[in-house]
Amino acid sequence: MGFVTLKDVAKVAGVSYATVSRALSGSPEIGENTRKRVIRICEEMGYTPNAVARSMVMKRTNILGLIVTSLNNPFMSEMTAHIEIYARQCGYNLMVCNSSYDRELEKEVFSLLVSRKVDGVIMIPVGNESYDALKTLTAQVPTVFIGENMQDLPENYVSVDNAAGMQHATEYLYGLGHRKILYLGARENSMTHKLRVGGYLTACERLGIAPHVLNNTSPRSSFEVGYALADAYFAGTHDETAVLCAADTLAIGVIKAAYERGVRIPEDISLMGFDNLSFSALPPIDLTTVNQPKQALAAAAVDMLLNRIKNPDAPYTKTILSPSVVERSSCRRTDA
Amino acid sequence: MGFVTLKDVAKVAGVSYATVSRALSGSPEIGENTRKRVIRICEEMGYTPNAVARSMVMKRTNILGLIVTSLNNPFMSEMTAHIEIYARQCGYNLMVCNSSYDRELEKEVFSLLVSRKVDGVIMIPVGNESYDALKTLTAQVPTVFIGENMQDLPENYVSVDNAAGMQHATEYLYGLGHRKILYLGARENSMTHKLRVGGYLTACERLGIAPHVLNNTSPRSSFEVGYALADAYFAGTHDETAVLCAADTLAIGVIKAAYERGVRIPEDISLMGFDNLSFSALPPIDLTTVNQPKQALAAAAVDMLLNRIKNPDAPYTKTILSPSVVERSSCRRTDA
DNA sequence: CTGAAAGCGCTAACAG
DNA sequence: CTGTTAGCGCTTTCAG
Numbered sequence: 001m002g003f004v005t006l007k008d009v010a011k012v013a014g015v016s017y018a019t020v021s022r023a024l025s026g027s028p029e030i031g032e033n034t035r036k037r038v039i040r041i042c043e044e045m046g047y048t049p050n051a052v053a054r055s056m057v058m059k060r061t062n063i064l065g066l067i068v069t070s071l072n073n074p075f076m077s078e079m080t081a082h083i084e085i086y087a088r089q090c091g092y093n094l095m096v097c098n099s100s101y102d103r104e105l106e107k108e109v110f111s112l113l114v115s116r117k118v119d120g121v122i123m124i125p126v127g128n129e130s131y132d133a134l135k136t137l138t139a140q141v142p143t144v145f146i147g148e149n150m151q152d153l154p155e156n157y158v159s160v161d162n163a164a165g166m167q168h169a170t171e172y173l174y175g176l177g178h179r180k181i182l183y184l185g186a187r188e189n190s191m192t193h194k195l196r197v198g199g200y201l202t203a204c205e206r207l208g209i210a211p212h213v214l215n216n217t218s219p220r221s222s223f224e225v226g227y228a229l230a231d232a233y234f235a236g237t238h239d240e241t242a243v244l245c246a247a248d249t250l251a252i253g254v255i256k257a258a259y260e261r262g263v264r265i266p267e268d269i270s271l272m273g274f275d276n277l278s279f280s281a282l283p284p285i286d287l288t289t290v291n292q293p294k295q296a297l298a299a300a301a302v303d304m305l306l307n308r309i310k311n312p313d314a315p316y317t318k319t320i321l322s323p324s325v326v327e328r329s330s331c332r333r334t335d336a
Numbered sequence: 337m338g339f340v341t342l343k344d345v346a347k348v349a350g351v352s353y354a355t356v357s358r359a360l361s362g363s364p365e366i367g368e369n370t371r372k373r374v375i376r377i378c379e380e381m382g383y384t385p386n387a388v389a390r391s392m393v394m395k396r397t398n399i400l401g402l403i404v405t406s407l408n409n410p411f412m413s414e415m416t417a418h419i420e421i422y423a424r425q426c427g428y429n430l431m432v433c434n435s436s437y438d439r440e441l442e443k444e445v446f447s448l449l450v451s452r453k454v455d456g457v458i459m460i461p462v463g464n465e466s467y468d469a470l471k472t473l474t475a476q477v478p479t480v481f482i483g484e485n486m487q488d489l490p491e492n493y494v495s496v497d498n499a500a501g502m503q504h505a506t507e508y509l510y511g512l513g514h515r516k517i518l519y520l521g522a523r524e525n526s527m528t529h530k531l532r533v534g535g536y537l538t539a540c541e542r543l544g545i546a547p548h549v550l551n552n553t554s555p556r557s558s559f560e561v562g563y564a565l566a567d568a569y570f571a572g573t574h575d576e577t578a579v580l581c582a583a584d585t586l587a588i589g590v591i592k593a594a595y596e597r598g599v600r601i602p603e604d605i606s607l608m609g610f611d612n613l614s615f616s617a618l619p620p621i622d623l624t625t626v627n628q629p630k631q632a633l634a635a636a637a638v639d640m641l642l643n644r645i646k647n648p649d650a651p652y653t654k655t656i657l658s659p660s661v662v663e664r665s666s667c668r669r670t671d672a
Numbered sequence: 673c674t675g676a677a678a679g680c681g682c683t684a685a686c687a688g
Numbered sequence: 689c690t691g692t693t694a695g696c697g698c699t700t701t702c703a704g
Binding site: 094095109223 | 387389391399408410413421424434447451452453476592614619
Binding site: 015016017018019022030031034053055056057058059 | 689690691692693695696697698
């Protein structure tokens, strides 16, 4: 490894290497002329500061760890993009790890990040039960969770108001004239999903319409599940005029099932999702849905983490952002 | 920072800290009994090795840098996912940076990675002209490029055989009976695109059919461009039976334009893309396209980089993988 | 087999 | 204003 070090520069400049360090760190206690000369020599010699050595003494790396369940998922990858860009603007680089929806792996990569001495970690947990298994790790480094509502757990997290989002969605459909609205894809094992279906039920009650929930017993909200659920639904007698999906991914499956069954969207039935994944905006899909403000979530998570790094003993905080419905062409007004 | 260090463990164990180091590194020159005892004490005390300190002395970080133009793009995020998982299996963590399609930023994040002393960097460049501006950086750390064909440039890269891919695509359409095939979205400023359109032209010549190319003068292959190009095309007289797009993203725009113009896919016209982005498989899109083997590209890039790290003076290498057409429902057989 | 000691490149007192 | 020095936590000769 033949790179230029402070010492090398110092030798050439004929000063002590502390002086070079000061020149570069913009310390005030150094003469203008020396500083300029030293900086010039640094450039001439192609000196690059060694961040590893600096971390060693500074006891911080300016690296943030990010653990996502899968980068193969548009929600995660968009969040990652926003987090990376914002974190970098704040002077931090990002070390990204996939947990691949695996609790073991999640723990493993977290440990890795800990031994790498990252200054903090942001994670989108496999589930909100993740918390227990991670206690010993989160105790070692400032951590903020994204996405899952950790409710009253002693952790920092940022999330969207899932209940309010679904409530708005239901009200939106109601406003369009829908009185029979199917909720497709409720999942028992996820706090997020419980909150979402809760929002739907609350709205139904408030609006005085009868709820109808189709449960998803699988652990994920995939196209396939949406397809299977919708296919069975369309096969039977059904009098709903709208279907509200627990996630955009499910809606994709519904579109396929509807197409195969000759049910037209939105002419025969209105369809609505939740998440506003990037592909939902694609012209052939153009799904009306509830937006999760990804950039705002990302910024909130980074801000929260940075605060926590500065002030590790602050009480736990949570930030809940408001989702909003984004109107596209998969829903229509009805008089039915 | 009150974490446990080797020294702490050594004190408790009543040995020198060199011994602890040896116990953990699996050195052969240490007694079995001491090793076991030391390891047990490490666990009891909750010792976590400090990777930063280790990097300092080992002169390598076991970190790879990855620079992508945007994680907001399904191709990039899938590649990133594969690279991260494979790199981790090889014992490396990944530091990910977005260049946001900005040449300045690309250089900037590269410098950042250099000062962080990453062992190597993988990058999907903003363009293949990126090379020039990066020469001084790539000289400092093993680097491999993905995606762009760097042709005869003295760099390491892995790419797909773009020309062959488009040739296959053309032949595939020909095999379906198409004799008039429009090539939509050729871009002059990209080597990749030149190769792709070249493959199309080669195939046309070989098959004895007349080529028809619609150029894209914008610097990116977006939905909007696909839409605009197709809209203008459908507005005029057109007798092609198939349109072959330079990228899946363009095809999405074509679908929209076709829908608006009342042109049915595939009944009235067959549509084919290139890249096989994840959304192309979604039921409402279901685009026939040419697959870039993302996982294989990722593995090839990591392998190449790791080899280079081991053997920095090896000659430049390139790996060209074969793309293959994936049949879906946007193309149909024709007798026209 | 184990201990002592040097040093990776840098920052931050502490002296001058 | 500048130089000297002591580490940060770890690996690795070199002695014993």
